[in-house]
Amino acid sequence: MIQLSEVITQLKSRNAKRIAVQLPEGLKRQAAEISRALKEEGFDVLISGDACWGACDLSLDALEWADVLVHVGHTPVTPEKNVIYLPFQQDIPLEILESAVPQLKKYASVGVTTTIQHAHQTKAICRWLNEHGVNAVIGEGSSRTPLDGQVLGCTYASAKNANAEAYLFIGTGVFHAIGVSLATKKPTFSLDPFADGILQEVSADRLLRKRFAQIEKAKSAKTFGILLSSKSGQARRELAERLATLNENATVILIREISEMQLRNLGFDAYVNTACPRLALDDQSRFPVPVLSPAEFEIVLGKRSWDDYVIDEILP
Amino acid sequence: MIQLSEVITQLKSRNAKRIAVQLPEGLKRQAAEISRALKEEGFDVLISGDACWGACDLSLDALEWADVLVHVGHTPVTPEKNVIYLPFQQDIPLEILESAVPQLKKYASVGVTTTIQHAHQTKAICRWLNEHGVNAVIGEGSSRTPLDGQVLGCTYASAKNANAEAYLFIGTGVFHAIGVSLATKKPTFSLDPFADGILQEVSADRLLRKRFAQIEKAKSAKTFGILLSSKSGQARRELAERLATLNENATVILIREISEMQLRNLGFDAYVNTACPRLALDDQSRFPVPVLSPAEFEIVLGKRSWDDYVIDEILP
Numbered sequence: 001m002i003q004l005s006e007v008i009t010q011l012k013s014r015n016a017k018r019i020a021v022q023l024p025e026g027l028k029r030q031a032a033e034i035s036r037a038l039k040e041e042g043f044d045v046l047i048s049g050d051a052c053w054g055a056c057d058l059s060l061d062a063l064e065w066a067d068v069l070v071h072v073g074h075t076p077v078t079p080e081k082n083v084i085y086l087p088f089q090q091d092i093p094l095e096i097l098e099s100a101v102p103q104l105k106k107y108a109s110v111g112v113t114t115t116i117q118h119a120h121q122t123k124a125i126c127r128w129l130n131e132h133g134v135n136a137v138i139g140e141g142s143s144r145t146p147l148d149g150q151v152l153g154c155t156y157a158s159a160k161n162a163n164a165e166a167y168l169f170i171g172t173g174v175f176h177a178i179g180v181s182l183a184t185k186k187p188t189f190s191l192d193p194f195a196d197g198i199l200q201e202v203s204a205d206r207l208l209r210k211r212f213a214q215i216e217k218a219k220s221a222k223t224f225g226i227l228l229s230s231k232s233g234q235a236r237r238e239l240a241e242r243l244a245t246l247n248e249n250a251t252v253i254l255i256r257e258i259s260e261m262q263l264r265n266l267g268f269d270a271y272v273n274t275a276c277p278r279l280a281l282d283d284q285s286r287f288p289v290p291v292l293s294p295a296e297f298e299i300v301l302g303k304r305s306w307d308d309y310v311i312d313e314i315l316p
Numbered sequence: 317m318i319q320l321s322e323v324i325t326q327l328k329s330r331n332a333k334r335i336a337v338q339l340p341e342g343l344k345r346q347a348a349e350i351s352r353a354l355k356e357e358g359f360d361v362l363i364s365g366d367a368c369w370g371a372c373d374l375s376l377d378a379l380e381w382a383d384v385l386v387h388v389g390h391t392p393v394t395p396e397k398n399v400i401y402l403p404f405q406q407d408i409p410l411e412i413l414e415s416a417v418p419q420l421k422k423y424a425s426v427g428v429t430t431t432i433q434h435a436h437q438t439k440a441i442c443r444w445l446n447e448h449g450v451n452a453v454i455g456e457g458s459s460r461t462p463l464d465g466q467v468l469g470c471t472y473a474s475a476k477n478a479n480a481e482a483y484l485f486i487g488t489g490v491f492h493a494i495g496v497s498l499a500t501k502k503p504t505f506s507l508d509p510f511a512d513g514i515l516q517e518v519s520a521d522r523l524l525r526k527r528f529a530q531i532e533k534a535k536s537a538k539t540f541g542i543l544l545s546s547k548s549g550q551a552r553r554e555l556a557e558r559l560a561t562l563n564e565n566a567t568v569i570l571i572r573e574i575s576e577m578q579l580r581n582l583g584f585d586a587y588v589n590t591a592c593p594r595l596a597l598d599d600q601s602r603f604p605v606p607v608l609s610p611a612e613f614e615i616v617l618g619k620r621s622w623d624d625y626v627i628d629e630i631l632p
Contacts, residue, residue, distance in 0.1 A: 020570070029583035032539040035567040049543070049571030049578055061546045062570050065553070223348040227365070230377045237381070251351040254336070254378050255365030257573065262365055267345035 002030060007070055007086055008041055020062035022048040024073040027088065051257070054152070056233025056276065056314075058083060074116055077144040077152070077233040090117040092170070094128045096197030103189065103199055104134045104168060111162030112136050113151045113180055114170040118193065122149035125170065137162050144233075144314065151176055153278035154234075154314040156183035169202075175282065177202040182311035207281065208309070214280075214290040218300045221269035221290070224250040227258060229275030236274045236314065243272055243294055246301055260286045272297040277312035318346060323386055323402055324357055336378035338364040340389040343404065367573070370468070372549025372592065372630075374399060390432055393460040393468070393549040406433040408486070410444045412513030419505065419515055420450045420484060427478030428452050429467045429496055430486040434509065438465035441486065453478050460549075460630065467492055469594035470550075470630040472499035485518075491598065493518040498627035523597065524625065530596075530606040534616045537585035537606070540566040543574060545591030552590045552630065559588055559610055562617055576602045588613040593628035 011019060019038055023031060035045045046066055048059035055074035063069050063082055073088040104110045112126050122138055126149075129136035138149040139162030145155050149162075151169070159167055159180045166187040169177035177190035182204050191199050224247055228240035244250045250272070255262065258279055263271060270290045273280045280291040293312040298304035327335060335354055339347060351361045362382055364375035371390035379385050379398055389404040420426045428442050438454055442465075445452035454465040455478030461471050465478075467485070475483055475496045482503040485493035493506035498520050507515050540563055544556035560566045566588070571578065574595055579587060586606045589596045596607040609628040614620035 025581050028581040031569075031582050032541075032565070032567060032584055036565070045567060046544075047541070047567055047569045047582070049541070049569040049582055050573060051578060051581075059570065061572075065570065225348075225363070225365070228362075249348070249352070251348060251361060251363055253347075253363045253365040254375065254381065256377075257366060262367060265341050265344040265367075266347050266363070266365055268348055 002027065002034065002072060002086065002088070004034065004037055004086075007084060008038070010084055011043065011068060011070075012041075014068060016043070016067040018044040018046070018066040018068075020046045020048060020059065020066035020069045022052055022059045022062065022069060022071045024052050024054075024088070027073055053276070054233070055085065056154070057231045058233065060232055075119075075146050075150070080232070087116050087119075089120050092118055092121065092193035094121075094124060096191070096193055097125065097128055097132070099197050100168065100189065100191055100199040101129070101132050101134055103201075104129065104136075104166070107135070107164070107166040107187070109135045109137050109162075109164040109166075111159055111164030111167045111184075111186075112138055112149050112170070113156075113159050113162075113167060113176070114149055115152075115176060116147070116150060118170055119147040119150040122147065136168070137164055139163070151180060153179060154276060154312070156180055156311075156313060157315075159184050174200075174202050175278065178204050178207055179311060182207075183313065210284065211281075211293075211296060211309075212306070214284060214292065215296050215299050215306075218270040218290040218292055218296075221300075222249060223268045223270075224297070225253045225263075225266055225268035225271045226250055227271050227273045227275055227291075228252050228254050229258075230254055230256045231275065234275045234314065239294060240274045243274065243297055246297070246303065260288065263291070264288050270300075273312075277314065318343065318350065318388060318402065318404070320350065320353055320402075323400060324354070326400055327359065327384060327386075328357075330384060332359070332383040334360040334362070334382040334384075336362045336364060336375065336382035336385045338368055338375045338378065338385060338387045340368050340370075340404070343388055369592070370549070371401065372470070373547045374549065376548055391435075391462050391466070396548070403432050403435075405436050408434055408437065408509035410437075410440060412507070412509055413441065413444055413448070415513050416484065416505065416507055416515040417445070417448050417450055419517075420445065420452075420482070423451070423480070423482040423503070425451045425453050425478075425480040425482075427475055427480030427483045427500075428454055428465050428486070429472075429475050429478075429483060429492070430465055431468075431492060432463070432466060434486055435463040435466040438463065445484075452484070453480055455479070467496060469495060470592060470628070472496055472627075472629060473631075475500050490516075490518050491594065494520050494523055495627060498523075499629065526600065527597075527609075527612060527625075528622070530600060530608065531612050531615050531622075534586040534606040534608055534612075537616075538565060539584045539586075540613070541569045541579075541582055541584035541587045542566055543587050543589045543591055543607075544568050544570050545574075546570055546572045547591065550591045550630065555610060556590045559590065559613060562613070562619065576604065579607070580604050586616075589628075593630065 031047045055077045126136045139158040142157035181188035347363045442452040455474040458473035497504035
């Protein structure tokens, strides 16, 4: 189970009495047990039940009831009072880096990036690679990614800050690695610690071809819904309002959960997503119509050229 | 399209500039057109994109951006400033009542009930039935159902207020009619205006047998999640907190969208629903574990007898 002892100390030092707990989907099943442990310590407990995919999606409504919200699994992305963050850490054995050494040695410098689960190990990973002949470097974090080398699906600041010749992303899936490659435009390798440490070079080409197809499709759209998230760390109101001024048939849509069904119900010909940048990239195949990034919308409207394609990031 | 002229007059008399619009799912496709019509009148427009099944689910977050929220489709269920309601009305031809007359004539009095779409016709329906030999009566509304004879899936006050010997529900589906029958414990007939006016007597027996089975199943549950809605017209905090005190393994869960997936992710053995009462009755077959009403939870815990079964209503 998640280690609560440090959090309990913090809660007591704050004299908190009513505690709300928010867990990401992968850890939600621990809710009943965590609730019992906190109740045994004398706290009143409320569990946040809605889906949660990041600290961009804080259950601030729970703070109407609670003194403190304990958010498990992520580091802060927006400054919030009365929220305690308990990041989720998973140790990986450094030996899995072995197979990556020959390939990474070819570059003058390699920027190491990873997600929150492994970010506590970034320095150790870097040291291990240095000892094995790779000039591994770490870029400084940002306000949304407080740990050095940490990346999010919406923020690659630490990759860019590393200013390296190539990049290594350690983590599951290829999404973040492709993000690093798009954001840095440098050779990027991905190493999945749970898949026998096989190194693969990622390519954004396939993704870009798909995005190009959506952009072409959106050129015939008559109505555009500009999606504005009501989630604390995804709400880019100014951006949404600026985009809505670019076309007379564009309307801002305030929405919390962006699902296939809601986009279908709303019935716009195309959408522009100012919420989580991963949505359009991960879920386009499930969406009934094009869901464009802000830059892609500008390309559709002829206000940006395809050569100026940039990945959407939420900057501080 | 929805008639906006009256709303536009009201908006102008309030000097509103930024307008948020919330539509129920069945009318959401009109969002783009409504947005255009309001923009042409000089308003700034924001559409609320999340699912909305009633005025219990107001997009109050949109009011952080807008001067006024125009909520389409429903009458008010909670007192709110800066919300204009535009109920959705569908006329039905009174002749469809013809087939109901022989059956309804047998009762000393028949309480007429319906949902918001037809509630503007309740008086005309009553008059027509009176002229055809049925002693039709209408019960006074309540704060959640402001129109006489109006019922909601969570409120049958107007049926009870009619104090009749039998009831007629006019509308689609049998859910509300079964609700009237459970709330009044009187013979209840349902007439679907879109199905050739065929009258059928409803019976809650099948529903009650299913609920009994869930109650039995929940008796072996070790953990109970007490679902507390964050929706404006569904949030019964005191009730949820009281229910949580009844069992040491019960925990309050604050949740906006209660879905099969969230209940599965949270992993409690059984849930107690203090949000929309329709949820457990309509969706139990999709839920992985029992989702009990407050009274059903008391039966599980042995604090209420099965003979005291009551339908869950949200009272003012």
